[in-house]
Amino acid sequence: MENVDLNLLIALDVLLDEASVTGAARRLGLSPSAMSRTLTRLRSATGDPLLVRAGRHLVPTPYATDIRDRVHALTRDAQAVLRPQHREVDLKALDRTFVLRANEGFLNVVAAPLVTAIMKEAPWIRLRFAPKPDKDALPLREGRIDLEIGVRGASAPEIRSRLLFRDAFIGVARIDHSLFMDGNISVARYAACHHVVTSRRGTFRGPVDDALEQLGYQRAVSVVVPGFPDALEIVRQSDLVTHVPRSCLANLSDESAGISRLRPFQLPVKTPEIAISAMWHPRQNADPAHRWLRDRVQAVCRKVLAR
Template sequence: MENVDLNLLTALDVLLEEASVTGAARRLGLSTSAMSRTLTRLRFVTGDPLLVRAGRHLVPTPYAMDIREHVHILTRDVQAVLRPQHRELDLKTLDRTFVLRANEGFLNVASAPLVTSILKEAPRVRLQFAPKPDKDALPLREGRIDLEIGVRGASAPEIRSRLMFRDTFIGVARIGHSLFADGDISVARYAACQHVAASRRGTFWGPVDDALEQLGYQRNVSVVVPGFPDTLEIVRHSDLITHVPRSCLAALSKETPGISDLKLFPLPVQTSEIAISAMWHPRLDADPAHRWLRDIVQSICKQVFAC
């Protein structure tokens, strides 16, 4: 449909209701001459006179009588679609499924308090946690993921994001490791150890290796595993050392099995902070339920990651 002017629909609705060019002009804030020109256009578009003179008044044609109710319904529906809505969000009756994507480390720490808070406020909401094998933005674009938590990639500039917290790497080795024998941990002694690294892509190189290379060192990565919790288990039972985001340790307590076998230490090299963000597609930006979800995720992150 080319050159369709939806303003004509509103004008037709008012004209048929008022049966008066002057009355319709007053309601729409137009001059009488402008309203008269609009009626001329409507007559041309519809091929019908619509309103004809009967003495000093205008009366609708049979066609106008026939379409009057239909035009009114259409006008109301168009206005409902094109005007912004300000409906109150009723969390008690909100019936919706949200799909969240996050890595294992985040879920280990934040999933339990997040689920508890969401279901307390919105008991009919359903949550589905999806695996995060990469930073591909396609699931967000296609609507298969509602909210993603992690490090923002550079491949999808239209994706919206909000910083949740900042993370840093911390070194981990077993209690009694020779690395702790001689006081402060030097870069040379750190690089000389055997390392276990976590990488979803299975790579042996990461930010720590970049930092070491700038100082003229290279570490020996003997093992690569998919997730940071796996590195801790290997470190606990071997002489390998590792580094993990400090957030991975937030869920661990003194009562966690095996935690007393591990010792944390600051890395002897500087690495950039890790910015953990919530990401979503712009189509959900103004959605009240999605805004509530983003707010509650940020609130939980502030609680469990002390940020």
């Protein structure tokens, strides 16, 4: 809109409403001379006198009378668009699909209670859980993913995030594994076991290997699987041991541990803490429905993973 000053629209709306240069100047906080110059610019822009003198007063021209309601509506709409929004969302009527991306371990623990919480408040919401093969932010940037759950990367600084919970790796073995025989799981005994590890990239090495190496140990990684549930299932039926985020075991109570044949244990080496966040693109930041979704995800995580 080259050479168009949209501030003139507001001035025109007030001038047509007041039918007075002095009155319009007072409302807009301008001097009468500045308002008079603005009227001159409006006359030049529209090619119409707009307000003409009739005795001691100004009266609108036929063109000004014709456009007065349109100008007022346009001004109101423009101000509404540029005003900070405080919209409310009708959750009972909200008909929308949200796409969430998270790994299998998170979904196994949080998906069911999250769906229950969301359906209770917004029964017409649809959730689609997408696989998480990597940390690529492109799906968020392109709008193919509404919310991602995981460890925040450094490749997309514009992505917004909110910390959901802090996690840590914990060891897991079959409940009757020989590792538990004397109650003391030393670094040497742990490293001597055969291990199954989880890696989306299919790598045999991870933070546990780095920690063992610093202490002069090396472990035998026999199996690599793409997801934590796969590792737990292998451990359940073999003599291999694994490590998973503590949150993966949140739905295994003490009573169910015997049935599941899994027993967690504290790793004999120290590994970095895991910060799990919800991530979204800035385009979604002010959307009230998306903000509600972020709040529900955080609330469910706090409830399910509280410890």
